[in-house]
Amino acid sequence: MTVPPASPDPESYVVGIDFGTLSGRAVVVRVRDGEELGTAVHEYPHAVIEHRLPGTDGELPPDWALQHPADWREVLRTAVPAAVAAAGVDPARVIGIATDFTSCTVLPVRADGTALAEIPQWADRPHAWPKLWKHHAAQHQADRINALAHARGEKWIARYGGKVSAEWQYAKALQVLEEDPEVYAVCERWIEAADWIVWQLTGTESRNACTAGYKGLHQDGGYPSEDYLAALHPQFADFARTRLEHPLAPLGSRVGSLTAEAAAWTGLPQGIAVAAGNVDAHVAAPAARAVENGQLLAIMGTSTCHVVNGATLAEVPGICGVVENGIVTGSYGYEAGQSAVGDIFAWWLRQGLPAEYLAEAETYGEDAHQLLTRKAAGQPVGGHGLVALDWLNGNRCTLVDHDLSGVIVGLTLATRPEEVYRALLEATAFGTRVIVEALEGGGVPVTEYIVTGGLGKNALLMQIHADVLRRPVSLAVSEQGSALGSAIHAAVAAGAHADVRTASAAMGRVRQAAYRPDPQRADAYDRLYAEYRALHDRFATDGTLHRLRRIRNAALAAATGTAPTAPTDPSDATQPTDPSEAP
Numbered sequence: 001m002t003v004p005p006a007s008p009d010p011e012s013y014v015v016g017i018d019f020g021t022l023s024g025r026a027v028v029v030r031v032r033d034g035e036e037l038g039t040a041v042h043e044y045p046h047a048v049i050e051h052r053l054p055g056t057d058g059e060l061p062p063d064w065a066l067q068h069p070a071d072w073r074e075v076l077r078t079a080v081p082a083a084v085a086a087a088g089v090d091p092a093r094v095i096g097i098a099t100d101f102t103s104c105t106v107l108p109v110r111a112d113g114t115a116l117a118e119i120p121q122w123a124d125r126p127h128a129w130p131k132l133w134k135h136h137a138a139q140h141q142a143d144r145i146n147a148l149a150h151a152r153g154e155k156w157i158a159r160y161g162g163k164v165s166a167e168w169q170y171a172k173a174l175q176v177l178e179e180d181p182e183v184y185a186v187c188e189r190w191i192e193a194a195d196w197i198v199w200q201l202t203g204t205e206s207r208n209a210c211t212a213g214y215k216g217l218h219q220d221g222g223y224p225s226e227d228y229l230a231a232l233h234p235q236f237a238d239f240a241r242t243r244l245e246h247p248l249a250p251l252g253s254r255v256g257s258l259t260a261e262a263a264a265w266t267g268l269p270q271g272i273a274v275a276a277g278n279v280d281a282h283v284a285a286p287a288a289r290a291v292e293n294g295q296l297l298a299i300m301g302t303s304t305c306h307v308v309n310g311a312t313l314a315e316v317p318g319i320c321g322v323v324e325n326g327i328v329t330g331s332y333g334y335e336a337g338q339s340a341v342g343d344i345f346a347w348w349l350r351q352g353l354p355a356e357y358l359a360e361a362e363t364y365g366e367d368a369h370q371l372l373t374r375k376a377a378g379q380p381v382g383g384h385g386l387v388a389l390d391w392l393n394g395n396r397c398t399l400v401d402h403d404l405s406g407v408i409v410g411l412t413l414a415t416r417p418e419e420v421y422r423a424l425l426e427a428t429a430f431g432t433r434v435i436v437e438a439l440e441g442g443g444v445p446v447t448e449y450i451v452t453g454g455l456g457k458n459a460l461l462m463q464i465h466a467d468v469l470r471r472p473v474s475l476a477v478s479e480q481g482s483a484l485g486s487a488i489h490a491a492v493a494a495g496a497h498a499d500v501r502t503a504s505a506a507m508g509r510v511r512q513a514a515y516r517p518d519p520q521r522a523d524a525y526d527r528l529y530a531e532y533r534a535l536h537d538r539f540a541t542d543g544t545l546h547r548l549r550r551i552r553n554a555a556l557a558a559a560t561g562t563a564p565t566a567p568t569d570p571s572d573a574t575q576p577t578d579p580s581e582a583p
């Protein structure tokens with residue numbers, strides 16, 4: 001007989017930590033009602049390592065994105081004690097801690113969890129470093145993974161929409177093996193940062209069911225077979241058995257206790273519950289009360305992830321993945337996403353706003369996003385004459401191709417910065433509509449659209465989403481959706497709530513239908529969406545963007561004297577790559 005947990009102590013607390021792309025955020029939450037009492041942020045000093053490794057002169061090739069594990073550990077040392085101090089609670093009343101991470105952010109480690117990047121002997125080898133989710137230099141490996149899976153009729157490939165993303169861990173690990181076999185040889189475990197950070201807290205390895213399912217291709221109780229992996233590369237045969245295999249922990253389960261060392265870092269009591277790791281997107285669902293089948297949660301920030309539960313298993317082309325119990329127990333969890341959203345808007349701001357714009361922002365006390373949003377808000381739909389493709393960081397769904405790039409059509413000498421900004425906001429909404437249509441067309445009902453994440457604060461963007469999707473947009477109340485989601489998992493791991501659904505009802509909050517579609521604007525957006533689709537279908541298939549990528553890679557390689565990143569050429573997709581032979 002299962003004994004229900006006692007009602008939560010009215011004055012006990014949990015800590016949730018969200019490890020994002022640029023910073024880690026900790027929040028202290030009351031378990032009884034989800035009240036957020038204190039929060040703190042630690043910006044990663046090394047941010048995203050895209051050009052050169054710390055302490056070296058060597059240039060990284062294009063499309064690389066690495067991170068520093070020390071930055072992550074520092075979040076435990078700084079943001080957690082700061083959040084507890086801000087909350088003004090007695091740390092002795094904190095009963096559990098949980099973490100979530102960007103994904104697939106993944107790293108090679110020794111058997112005891114030591115990151116290769118932190119071992120002096122390996123620190124100057126780029127492949128020893130953690131690869132951030134948006135490391136896109138393994139597209140060629142992803143193409144081969146996909147072609148071989150289809151050629152062999154691997155059953156699991158349909159669970160990943162028919163294409164595994166270059167962002168997921170097999171493509172990244174295969175790239176290490178092929179480009180730096182010595183690093184691959186000393187890598188004893190290959191681990192998601194989501195599980196590595198939990199290892200730092202508990203002192204023991206654990207693997208969570210969410211990342212193993214979505215990013216580790218773990219389906220129906222196992223990883224891809226040794227036969228399949230050997231056919232990709234003979235030395236890759238034992239990859240899953242030797243470097244991944246470990247019992248999987250369900251979401252919200254307790255995987256260990258806070259060690260004395262981690263207690264000293266965080267200022268929390270030694271021995272409190274530590275929950276299984278989780279992905280920053282999926283973890284947010286209970287915080288936004290988006291745990292019932294059909295409630296699609298868009299986690300909108302640097303990138304956007306879309307997660308939705310379904311009652312049945314559907315294999316939807318172009319969707320990142322479906323995993324049983326992948327978001328909450330008892331449902332099939334679906335994940336889709338766009339590899340850049342806020343990152344696209346940030347890119348446009350970096351291109352240099354005219355001096356008078358910067359002066360105006362200063363006068364009004366606005367940041368550049370707020371300035372361009374205000375200026376764009378008054379425009380009639382279509383008034384800029386522009387349409388853009390949201391592929392500035394490749395396309396994660398539904399084309400699953402990171403060698404695609406952005407397109408803006410309709411520019412004139414009269415086009416103003418706020419008009420391009422608005423076209424980019426709209427492009428991200430059109431990209432979302434493609435995903436929602438794919439889900440529904442593939443048999444996954446979407447009954448409600450809910451937004452969480454940093455972009456929820458942009459009212460124009462939210463209204464554009466409502467109009468483009470012709471659906472009300474509900475908004476999570478918490479500004480720290482993922483960190484609160486982690487705190488909810490911590491409360492379950494500590495035994496304060498029976499399960500994640502119950503904890504969500506007690507601790508999550510959402511403002512229903514915060515934005516409603518306007519029928520006239522929705523009609524106007526239908527016309528623009530038809531143009532977006534036409535452009536989308538053309539550039540997805542006509543090869544222009546791939547050719548441009550190849551020309552860029554060859555030109556950069558010639559200029560720097562390095563081997564070019566292997567091009568995307570599906571015709572040779574099953575062949576192992578010798579980088580020295582890439583044109």
Ligand SMILES: Nc1ncnc2c1ncn2[C@@H]1O[C@H](COP(=O)(O)OP(=O)(O)O)[C@@H](O)[C@H]1O
Nearest residue numbers: 020021301302303342343345346369453454458
């Ligand atoms: N007012 C705004 N409107 C649109 N985008 C914004 C605004 N403010 C910040 N951003 C973008 O939001 C992104 C950060 O989102 P956030 O949710 O805070 O982080 P993360 O996704 O890394 O967890 C950045 O790409 C930034 O450019």
Ligand SMILES: O=C(CO)[C@H](O)[C@H](O)COP(=O)(O)O
Nearest residue numbers: 021102103133281301302303
């Ligand atoms: O793919 C993911 C989840 O599956 C990444 O975690 C995500 O795209 C990065 O998130 P963020 O935009 O919050 O930095």
